[in-house]
Amino acid sequence: MSATTEAEPVRTTSAARPRRRLTRNISAKIAAIPMVATALVIFLGGTIWTVVYSFTNSKLLPRTNFVGLDQYERLWETSRWIVSIQNLMFYGVMSLVFTVVMGFVLAVLMDQKIRFEDTFRTIMLYPFALSFIVTGLVWQWILNPQFGIQGVVRDMGWTSFTFDPLNNPDTVLFGLLIAGLWQGTGFVMCLMLAGLRGIDEDIWKAARVDGIPTWKTYVVVIIPMMRAVFITTLVIVASGIIRLYDLVVAMTSGGPGGNASQVPAMYVYDYMFQAQNLGQGFAASTMMLLSVLIVLIPWAYLEFGGKKHG
Amino acid sequence: MADVGMAMSGPRGAKPKRALSPRNIMLYGILIMVCVYYLLPLWVMVMTSLKGMPEVRLGNIFSPPVEITFQPWVKAWSEACTGLNCDGLSRGFWNSVIITVPSVILSIAIASVNGYALINWKFKGSDVFFTILIFGSFIPYQIMLYPIVILLREAGLYGTLWGLVIVHTIFGMPILTLLFRNYFSSIPEELFKAARVDGAGFWGIYFRIMLPMSLPIFVVALILQVTGIWNDFLFGVVYTKPDLYPMTVQLNNIVNSVQGVKEYNVNMAATVLTGLVPLIVYFVSGKLFVRGIAAGAVKG
DSSP states (O other): OOOSSOOGGGGGOOOOHHHHHHTTTTTHHTTHHHHHIIIIIIIIHHOOOOOTTTTTTOSSOOOOOOTHHHHHHHHOOHHHHHHHHHHHHHHHHHHHHHHHHHHHHHHHHTTTOOTTTTHHHHHHHHHHOOOOOHHHHHHHTTTOOTTSSHHHHHEEEEOOOOOOOGGTTTTTHHHHHHHHHHHHHHHHHHHHHHHHHHHHHHHHHHHHHTTTTTHHHIIIIHHHTTTHHHHHHHHHHHHHHHTTTTHHHHHHOOOOOTTTTOOOOHHHHIIIIIIOOOHHHHHHHHHHHHHHHHHHHHHHHIIIIHHHHH | OOOGGGTTTHHHHHHHHTTTHHHHHHHHHHHHHHHHHHHHHHHHHHHTSOOHHHHHSSSOSSSSOOOOOOOHHHHHHHHHOOOOOOOOOOOHHHHHHHHHHHHHHHHHHHHHHHHHHHHHHHOOTHHHHHHHHHHHHHSOHHHHHHHHHHHHHHTOOSHHHHHHHHHHHHHHHHHHHHHHHHHHHHHHHHHHHHHHTOOOHHHHHHHIIIITTTHHHHHHHHHHHHHHHHHOOOOHHBOOOOOGGGHHHHHHHHHHHHHHHOHHHHHHHHHHHHHHHHHHHHHHHHHHHHHHHHHHHHHO
């Protein structure tokens, strides 16, 4: 992350006396006020504020009536929250595995010196330009039991054919997954393709000289070499999954059966802005923050901590 | 893929001589099938929106319309009901326009100055603020939602257009600042130093040297922000009032409203309409879009 340029122009003009410290580069500092304010007040201050208020019993308005871990105890006793976490874990693991595997396989296929590469890529990536609301509504329509895939197959004669993931609590997450994968795999494919293109061609030559089969070269040589790309992809995909909200709102509104496809982001929104139970919302969002940190800290340590020593 | 004959044609090798080798048939077969999966929803969406309701009920969602009608589009645009009013998606469209335009301009203006200051005018702690900013982009928005509500309320901007513009500027800042910072770091430092020697100041260098040299990255940022802000749902719901709801929120209200008979063709027309702006941006921008998301994804 270290910058290549280190220009401190004024350093040459004056022997920085403390009194002038604040006023030197004054336009630069004024220009940076929005960034500093966003970083300190919103990102840092806002996060700390929410964490602190998660220990209060705020209802309609935030109040500093501290009640210890009460909100967290209540949170983990609420079945809706438990279901939300389970759903997110299941969806998250499935989504991570499938996007990364499919994204990588597609990237490998695209890297075979094919014709019309731009056309293929354009087609695979366009869903990524669409919002989760549009994605969710289209797939809700395709998966419509009466008119969608199930209806079409039944009309063709298989009258007992059943494919109605969105209205069955056991399968609703797969319905979400179909839509989520459609939207996101193209993006992962692009990241992976960029990674594949970054690999030195001599590696391929060496593997060919040694007579290693292509598939084995990918597994044994290329994938380990693309470690950084895989880790970056995992972090991006994972932090997106934790935010999962719009897609569920559009496809199922958290249903069927009340909470079969609830996710944490939905719990937070409902408690903060609908049920007027701010304390619960703050506690739930703090748990979300915690889960992101579990992903983020090891990554940041690997990516940036390692570099400083190397 | 592993047979000896093909061993010389790895991904970078010479093109295989025979166009219809078994390997190629498999390769293109798989790719074409994948493309069918990707294109199917677009096809279904457009076809459904061009059918009348009787045909939707009787026909197959995958088949093209027997009789093309644009009535669903007209209805989705100007008559569809959201539960609050019945003037269609046009309201949401114009709301999204007046939200997106100032948000895009403001967020790019601020982020480009940030990137410039971070590279050429480092001050004490500037990298710390930048690191916080980058970390902030990974933190779930949910944790910052309420503090921002309070700040906007104090400023009298909660529920207004400008409140939402500020929110978009804030949350677009990490990624855009990273984008500009990385780009500006590739501009030779000598240029900057020469301008300094000639007496140019902070804004002089920004407007007369940095800006003209970085038009491509401004286009990338523009693409990123227009699609991102147009597609936003959460901030629209949280920070605006119903008469200012952006198109995505209104679309969801139209399609998922429980009352009345479901008009699937109108719903699909509304969905296509909402997806149209980002799709046009995507198809027009082509490779720049890929560059934008790659730049957004890969850390500096």
